[in-house]
Amino acid sequence: MSDELRPILECLVFLSQEPLTLERISAVLEGVPEEDIRRALESLAASTASPDRGLHLLHTGGGWLFATKPEYDAWARKHLQIERKTKLTSASLETLSIVAYHQPITQSEISAIRGVDSTGSLKTLLEKKLIKIIGHKKAPGNPLIYRTSDRFLQYFGLNSLDDLPKEEEIAKLLQEDKSTEV
């Protein structure tokens, strides 16, 4: 079954610009059990991992997507005439990680943690569609409430918020920092 499904899945994922979800694939391949689809996707992902392929199938942002392999980044950039790729600024990344770990959250709560006003960073993140507004808080001033978006997950190669670096990883990093300094 997996052998028959693989080329079909390859077509469907190829046609997607956003991560293709299992639900969507199920809707297209009516009647095929999700478990079979998942297995076929994993087998496809494994086959694209082979070194003679420039693309690999990624499980990211809650779906499946083709992407070029990191080792060919220089070629991609040369072709697209892009010398540098823009990273988030430190301020934006700080704000984003606070939203990620403390969501749902308001601007003033973020600013309180950072110790600096974060309005500008929030605006940038909204423009980049890495966060979204999900409503107003029932508090004085009815402040906006922010959450991370699906694009956020994809941007960092995560499938869900559970994939965020865990508390232990953070603690470990802080410990390492300390030991390297002493």
Add this chain to the structure above:
Amino acid sequence: MTDPTTDALVPEPASATDGYQVRLEIFEGPLDLLLFLIRKKKIDIHDIPIAAITRDYLDYLDRKDQINLDREAEFLFIAALLIYIKSQMLLPRETDLAEGEDPRRVLVDRLIEYQKVKAACSLLRDKEEDELLKWKRSFLPPLPGAGDIEFLEVSLFDLAATFSRVLKRKEAEGTRTIKGKDVSLEGKIKDLLAVLAAEESIDFLEYFERQETVEDAIVSFFGLLELIQSHRVRAVQDELFKTIRVWLRRERGKGHGS
């Protein structure tokens, strides 16, 4: 707060992304500066010598060139907090303070929280760097210079200005109307729509140049305004003062029985 427009960095090869790059010279905020001072002095975050740290902190504030002036208030706020904490610690008390009542507690909690954020940032930064090396189709920007015209929807004034330019040009040609003839608005609208249907889009200037007389041109212009107003066509200008292109609006045009 002002974000630098782009913090573009050359992506490093995947192997060189180990370790956290701390930018010592630019502090994201007062807590960042405070953490830096604490680390520099190898101080235990739970037992901060407030007087010494406050002195270092104020020294940094004096060298304002290292601090974004927009954030001066935020830096001063923490300075005030430090001084307040010190004053609380100096106050004589009847009984020794219990563990939880340490005046430094407020600050320490914030610093620990902020430290976690910084650590999470560095982990996310690594992920970002990894992901940026993988090109996805949805992230592909258009090739530079590949005919990406930004269209600009025009206002009535732009239309009128372009029109008066055409008229002036026509006058300069010295064309003379010999015999008056009735030019009907309906007729011109029909004509415009017929041309649009045949040619998909028309060049505003070109179309009016083709009009035989000034009357024809004026009535055509009214016709165009009428069509725009009833949302049957769309007028778009590539750039200010350039020609205006007119398209049929397919989705709405049908309903009007043109």
